[in-house]
Amino acid sequence: MKFIDIIRTCLRNLTKRKIRTLLTVSGVLIGTSAVIVMLSLRVGMNIQITKMLSEWADLTLIHVYNWGRWDADDDIVPPDLDDSIVKSFMSMDNVMSATPFYTNFQSGFQIAVYTADGWVLMYTPFIGVYMDELENFGFRLTEGRFKQEGDPPTTILMGPFAGDYLQSYIYENEYLWSEWGYDEETDTWDILSMPIDDYFKEELRIIPLTMGEWWQADLSVIGSKTAPNLEYDEELNLVGILEASPTDWEARNGIFIDISYMAGLIKAYNELNPDNRYEEFNGVYNNVRVRVDDMNNVPAVEAEIKAMGFQTSSFNEMRENMMQQIGTIQMLLAAVAAVSLLVATMNITNTMIMAIIERTKEIGIMKVLGCDIGKIRLMFLGEAALIGFLGGAAGVLFSYGLSFIINNFFGQALMGMFMHSGGDEKISISIIPPYLVLLGLAGATIIGMLAGLYPAQRSIKISALSAIAHE
Amino acid sequence: MSAMITVKNLIKIYKVGSEKVVALNDVSFSIEEGEICCILGTSGSGKSTLLNMLAGLEKPTRGEILIDNQRIEKMNEKRITRFRQKNVGFVFQSYNLLHGITALENVAMPLIFRGVKKKKRDKIAYLMLAMVGLSKRVKHKPTQMSGGQQQRVGIARAFAARPKIVFADEPTGNLDSRTTIEVMELMVTMSRKNKRTLVLVTHDRDIASYADRIIQLKDGEIISDIRKDSKNDEKIITYAVDSHISD
Numbered sequence: 001m002k003f004i005d006i007i008r009t010c011l012r013n014l015t016k017r018k019i020r021t022l023l024t025v026s027g028v029l030i031g032t033s034a035v036i037v038m039l040s041l042r043v044g045m046n047i048q049i050t051k052m053l054s055e056w057a058d059l060t061l062i063h064v065y066n067w068g069r070w071d072a073d074d075d076i077v078p079p080d081l082d083d084s085i086v087k088s089f090m091s092m093d094n095v096m097s098a099t100p101f102y103t104n105f106q107s108g109f110q111i112a113v114y115t116a117d118g119w120v121l122m123y124t125p126f127i128g129v130y131m132d133e134l135e136n137f138g139f140r141l142t143e144g145r146f147k148q149e150g151d152p153p154t155t156i157l158m159g160p161f162a163g164d165y166l167q168s169y170i171y172e173n174e175y176l177w178s179e180w181g182y183d184e185e186t187d188t189w190d191i192l193s194m195p196i197d198d199y200f201k202e203e204l205r206i207i208p209l210t211m212g213e214w215w216q217a218d219l220s221v222i223g224s225k226t227a228p229n230l231e232y233d234e235e236l237n238l239v240g241i242l243e244a245s246p247t248d249w250e251a252r253n254g255i256f257i258d259i260s261y262m263a264g265l266i267k268a269y270n271e272l273n274p275d276n277r278y279e280e281f282n283g284v285y286n287n288v289r290v291r292v293d294d295m296n297n298v299p300a301v302e303a304e305i306k307a308m309g310f311q312t313s314s315f316n317e318m319r320e321n322m323m324q325q326i327g328t329i330q331m332l333l334a335a336v337a338a339v340s341l342l343v344a345t346m347n348i349t350n351t352m353i354m355a356i357i358e359r360t361k362e363i364g365i366m367k368v369l370g371c372d373i374g375k376i377r378l379m380f381l382g383e384a385a386l387i388g389f390l391g392g393a394a395g396v397l398f399s400y401g402l403s404f405i406i407n408n409f410f411g412q413a414l415m416g417m418f419m420h421s422g423g424d425e426k427i428s429i430s431i432i433p434p435y436l437v438l439l440g441l442a443g444a445t446i447i448g449m450l451a452g453l454y455p456a457q458r459s460i461k462i463s464a465l466s467a468i469a470h471e
Numbered sequence: 472m473s474a475m476i477t478v479k480n481l482i483k484i485y486k487v488g489s490e491k492v493v494a495l496n497d498v499s500f501s502i503e504e505g506e507i508c509c510i511l512g513t514s515g516s517g518k519s520t521l522l523n524m525l526a527g528l529e530k531p532t533r534g535e536i537l538i539d540n541q542r543i544e545k546m547n548e549k550r551i552t553r554f555r556q557k558n559v560g561f562v563f564q565s566y567n568l569l570h571g572i573t574a575l576e577n578v579a580m581p582l583i584f585r586g587v588k589k590k591k592r593d594k595i596a597y598l599m600l601a602m603v604g605l606s607k608r609v610k611h612k613p614t615q616m617s618g619g620q621q622q623r624v625g626i627a628r629a630f631a632a633r634p635k636i637v638f639a640d641e642p643t644g645n646l647d648s649r650t651t652i653e654v655m656e657l658m659v660t661m662s663r664k665n666k667r668t669l670v671l672v673t674h675d676r677d678i679a680s681y682a683d684r685i686i687q688l689k690d691g692e693i694i695s696d697i698r699k700d701s702k703n704d705e706k707i708i709t710y711a712v713d714s715h716i717s718d
Contacts, residue, residue, distance in 0.1 A: 005583050016571050365567045368528065369628075370556025371584045373549060464552075465528045 001375045010382040013355070021387065024344075024351045028391020029398055031341030032444045036399040036436055037406070038337045042330055044407075044431035049322050050295070057315040058248060060138075062290040062302050064089070065311040078309030080284045085308075086130075089290050092304055094297035097136035100259050100285035102128035103250060104278075109265050111236065111255065113166060124162045127250065128259035131155060134242075137291050139251075144240030147258075155237045157256040163241035259285075344391065345451045352384050352455035360462055367464035380456035381449055388448015392441045396432075399440070403430040474537075475636060475668045476502040476525060481534035483520050483691075494520040495531070496691040502670065502684075504635075507662055509671040509682035517691040519640065522672045526559060526638050527551040539635060556584050560629035560667075562658065564641035566621040568613040574600060574624045575609040581632035599627035603657055619650035623657065630661050636668045643678060655681045 014021045053059060066081045079085055081100070089098040103125060111122040129137075131147040134157065139146075143163070147155045158166065245251055257265075263281040270277045290305065292298045298316040305312050356363070363376060411427035483495040494517045502508045512518040523529040524536060527543045536544045539558060543551060560581070561567075568577045575596045582592035600609050603623040613621050622642060629637045639658060643651040659681050662669040671682055679685045687695040 001584050002586050002588070005589070012571065361567070362569055365569065366580070366584075367552060368526070368555065368561055368567075369581050369584060370552055370554075370559070370632075372552055372556070375584070465523060 001371065006375060006379055006382055009379055010386050013383055014386060020351060024347055024387050025391045025394060027344035027347040028388055028444055028448070029394040031337070031344035032392050032395025032440050033398040033402060034337035034340045036395060036432060036440045037402050037430060038330060038334045039436055040399065040403055040430040040432045043433060043436070044429040045326050046323060047431060048427060048429055049319055053315055053319050059295045059316050059319060060292045060298060062292065062298060062305065062312050062314045064288040064290060064305055065286065067311055081288055081310070082283050082285070086288055089288065089305065092301055094293050094301055096138065096291045096293050097133045098288060098290045099130040099133045099137060100128065101287050101289045102259055102262060102285065109269060122162065122165055124165060124253055124255050126262060127254040127256050128262035129256055131256065131258040134256065140243035141240045142243050146240060151239065152237055153258055153261045154234055155239055155258070157240045157242055158238065159242050159252045159254045160244040161252045162255050341447065345447050348384050348387050348448055348451035349454060351387070352380060352452050353458065355383070356380065356455050356459045360466065363459055363462045364464050364466050373460040377456045377460050380459045381452045384452020384455065385445050385449040388451070389441065389445040392444025395444060396437050396440045399432060403432055406430045473504055474501040475504040475539060477537040479535040481524065481536065482532045483524065484532045493691050498693055500686055500693065500696060502668060504668055505666045506684060507659060507669040507671070507682045508684045508686065509673060509679040510686050510688060511673060511676065511679045512688035513674050516688040518672050518688050521688065522638055522640055522670070525670065527555060556581070558635045560632065560634035560637040562625050562629045562637065562639035562642045564644040566613070566625045568621055568624055570613050573610050573612055574605060574616070577613065577624055578627045578631050580628060585632060595631060599631045600624070602661070603627045618646050619654060622646060622654050626654070626658055626661060630665060630667065633665070634667065636670060637662065639669065639671045641673055642671070
């Protein structure tokens with residue numbers, strides 16, 4: 001008996017009892033779509049949470065701290081967070097870059113800019129980093145270039161907002177607001193349309209703020225038309241403006257400066273302000289940031305760093321916590337879905353047993369006429385599998401419908417259960433990727449076959465003799 | 472001619488509760504290839520039991536059954552099924568057609584089991600149906616046919632796969648006398664034309680008269696074995712007519 005003939009027989013038998021087939025298939029449809037929709041919610045919510053978090057924060061970033069031994073029971077005393085440790089972070093798998101991120105020294109020095117009004121101060125915080133690592137770290141430029149070999153240690157890059165301040169100082173008196181790219185209708189600023197030709201030509205000087213209070217330094221500098229004549233000042237070499245990163249607030253305002261140069265600045269400041277000293281560098285950092293190539297590799301890298309004794313934090317950790325919370329709720333729902341699939345499976349078994357009882361004589365006749373018992377078993381297995389497959393296919397289609405309804409009418413409400421989200425925009429919390437479609441089809445077919453195992457086994461035990469017994 | 476079927480010392484004992492019922496008691500005979508043989512007997516004579524065992528549907532308690540030189544009583548279910556598929560055709564009293572499918576599909580059924588492709592088996596089935604005079608009924612389902620027509624479909628099915636032996640179990644039991652004659656003549660003609668061995672089981676002496684040979688059973692034993700040749704041809708016919716009158 002050929003395979004095609006077995007399929008034909010299955011189809012014929014299924015279409016012969018339409019209502020029963022329809023009901024059994026519907027059972028599988030409900031079970032399959034329940035499971036698919038549950039899984040699609042998991043996929044969708046994962047994507048939504050990732051999306052929302054990545055709007056707030058960088059999910060590939062790990063903050064590394066050294067707060068010493070966390071508690072007395074800790075066996076591991078972490079080593080100092082120095083250059084060699086940062087280098088060892090860089091050599092870990094999947095780590096793109098690592099750099100110290102020193103932001104404490106904010107107001108000791110300021111940048112003075114020469115404008116039409118004379119010298120002004122920028123009041124922007126300094127961030128001490130490895131300047132050579134900025135590009136690897138994932139920063140992008142809007143203007144200029146990154147630090148290159150041969151650049152002096154006074155080389156700096158500005159965050160986008162710092163760049164804007166600089167522009168505004170330079171052009172304040174020369175341009176009207178409207179010409180800056182201010183759009184009255186939308187009340188927005190188009191920063192990119194501002195004139196920037198002279199950015200890098202401007203004279204920028206770094207000057208110390210005596211007494212540790214910036215406003216006192218102002219007095220001697222602001223408005224002066226001549227270069228500040230101070231005990232310590234140095235001309236800075238601005239080479240680039242960084243692109244605005246929506247997730248890194250510190251970097252927006254900051255002026256990036258090499259951490260070793262910053263160490264020198266702190267030393268200089270402390271000499272000028274003996275009563276108001278900053279803590280000087282001794283080659284040990286408090287905060288190091290590690291950039292991982294992919295969000296999914298963050299946990300492994302984080303674990304590796306933790307194993308060295310450091311403390312870490314990352315938004316990825318937060319994301320995983322959220323997913324875990326959602327996971328618990330989904331487990332409950334998945335259990336309901338699984339039960340409905342189980343009921344559907346028993347329904348198939350029941351239908352097949354009925355079919356076999358009804359067709360006892362037919363099976364007997366087929367046996368007498370020489371149909372291999374293996375083929376008879378295959379026929380019933382095929383029939384059950386076909387019910388499963390049809391239910392699975394219908395279930396996939398139905399799932400797409402359910403998914404559409406959930407996304408259009410319930411996405412906002414459901415997502416709000418887990419995190420704050422604003423606006424009326426449609427949120428796709430149910431996403432059915434192609435592998436879920438395949439899983440649905442294959443799963444339902446396999447379940448159909450499993451459900452058909454017992455009935456099929458029963459079919460081959462039917463006696464051929466019963467068929468030719470006189471009625 | 473060589474023996475197609477050889478039965479040696481066949482014994483079948485059923486256990487009914489604690490009692491033993493002997494259905495066949497030491498039966499031995501052989502049937503030649505191409506022979507049309509009738510096993511005649513009243514109900515309870517053991518004729519149906521004998522047929523079931525010849526077809527491999529039941530196993531004997533003791534004894535040997537050789538069909539085409541193969542010991543079928545020793546075969547397992549898988550092998551015996553395959554054996555039936557290749558060597559045996561059946562005609563039943565109650566036709567045993569599948570009701571959900573057409574006459575053509577019913578006739579093609581043994582060919583499906585043999586793995587014959589649809590186009591080829593449909594052609595064979597059509598020819599078989601034409602041979603039994605049902606070429607205009609190929610698309611009819613059994614429920615739309617008379618008993619005689621159904622049995623002719625059954626005969627077409629039995630011969631479709633060109634089996635070596637056709638077993639017919641009370642093939643006319645459900646038919647009126649006129650149709651009985653049609654069906655019997657058809658069956659005998661088909662066997663002769665195709666040189667098939669036909670084993671007919673009946674309680675009806677009229678039916679038996681179509682056979683070359685009649686083995687009569689009573690209480691599980693052979694009481695007569697008459698081969699029809701030119702000499703006793705007339706005698707049997709007379710005998711049959713007598714019994715017909717006496718009925």
